[in-house]
Amino acid sequence: MAVPPVLLKEDELLQDEADGSAYETARDISKYLLMHYGTVEDAFERPHHPLAPSHGYPARLSELLELVALRTGTLVRTALDAGCSVGGISHALSTWVQDVVVGIDASPRSIEIAQSLTRHGGGTFSVVQLGPFSREIQVTLPEAERRARVEFDVDDACSLAVPSRPYDAVVLSNVLDRVRDPEVCLRQFTDSTALLRRGGLLMVACPWSWYPEFSPPETWLGSSGDCVTSEQGLKNVLSGGLDLMLEKDEAGVLRQNPREYDYFEAHVTVWKKR
Ligand SMILES: C[S@@+](CC[C@H](N)C(=O)[O-])C[C@H]1O[C@@H](n2cnc3c(N)ncnc32)[C@H](O)[C@@H]1O
Numbered sequence: 001m002a003v004p005p006v007l008l009k010e011d012e013l014l015q016d017e018a019d020g021s022a023y024e025t026a027r028d029i030s031k032y033l034l035m036h037y038g039t040v041e042d043a044f045e046r047p048h049h050p051l052a053p054s055h056g057y058p059a060r061l062s063e064l065l066e067l068v069a070l071r072t073g074t075l076v077r078t079a080l081d082a083g084c085s086v087g088g089i090s091h092a093l094s095t096w097v098q099d100v101v102v103g104i105d106a107s108p109r110s111i112e113i114a115q116s117l118t119r120h121g122g123g124t125f126s127v128v129q130l131g132p133f134s135r136e137i138q139v140t141l142p143e144a145e146r147r148a149r150v151e152f153d154v155d156d157a158c159s160l161a162v163p164s165r166p167y168d169a170v171v172l173s174n175v176l177d178r179v180r181d182p183e184v185c186l187r188q189f190t191d192s193t194a195l196l197r198r199g200g201l202l203m204v205a206c207p208w209s210w211y212p213e214f215s216p217p218e219t220w221l222g223s224s225g226d227c228v229t230s231e232q233g234l235k236n237v238l239s240g241g242l243d244l245m246l247e248k249d250e251a252g253v254l255r256q257n258p259r260e261y262d263y264f265e266a267h268v269t270v271w272k273k274r
Helices: 010-014 026-037 040-044 057-072 088-093 108-120 182-190 230-238
Strands: 006-008 078-082 100-105 122-128 134-140 149-154 167-173 196-206 242-257 260-273
Touching (some): 010 122, 026 040, 026 057, 057 167, 057 242, 057 260, 078 088, 108 122
Parallel strands (some): 078 100, 100 149, 167 196
16 A cells, blocks of 8 residues: 555544534544554553453454354355444455445445545544544555455445345444334344345344434333343344344443543344344
């Protein structure tokens, strides 16, 4: 890569739009670029940070799906990463998916950055330090050899564009608690084979971190009245059309600044379409 493109400029980061929509502000995009593409050193600046084991969430999620594909003998030629943000999970999937990985997100700015990073094989961006300071990070994607093609587009995870052939695998990572109606999103996979083929795999990862500004409370999976947890609420919806293959927790971390990090544990399930 001769001159890496600037994905996010320092002045954009330091003069962020106070009222920018969620996941569209430079600061949000910088946090996801770091989480998806940064090294442990980029994220923590010291080798033995207590949160260092939580680094590498996109790669760990992709490895889990690959493991289930191998165990179940599922051939994955095509995969969809819905709510992909800047596309780190899509690129992690492309190391083993055979033909094409499609990443979609509702945020046009995230998709533009994912496309630019993919086209140039990397790029630079800034992350906030303390106060008015920032630091530049350089990302280089691994060689394209043996990797599936990766494409990005703006789309709505609750009303996904139907592909010419249904996907072999679909990932919904940290997005179900950010859509306006999570059950509507899931029904696209239980009620039809237009998006996910019979025998295909659906991975759902979510910390179930509900907020009314993203999803009205009546749409949250689970209910306190009936003592149904979000984990069980998800199973109640998906078990109508898919079989549960794997369930575990997976940690991840988003850096706010060198002294503040958001740690999460996603509840991860992988399902096979009947
Ligand atoms: C918490 S981030 C998760 C990003 C990434 N999947 C991950 O696990 O790191 C949620 C993403 O979902 C996107 N999003 C929210 N609602 C969406 C919708 N209806 N359709 C597509 N993307 C959506 C946001 O723009 C944001 O990029």
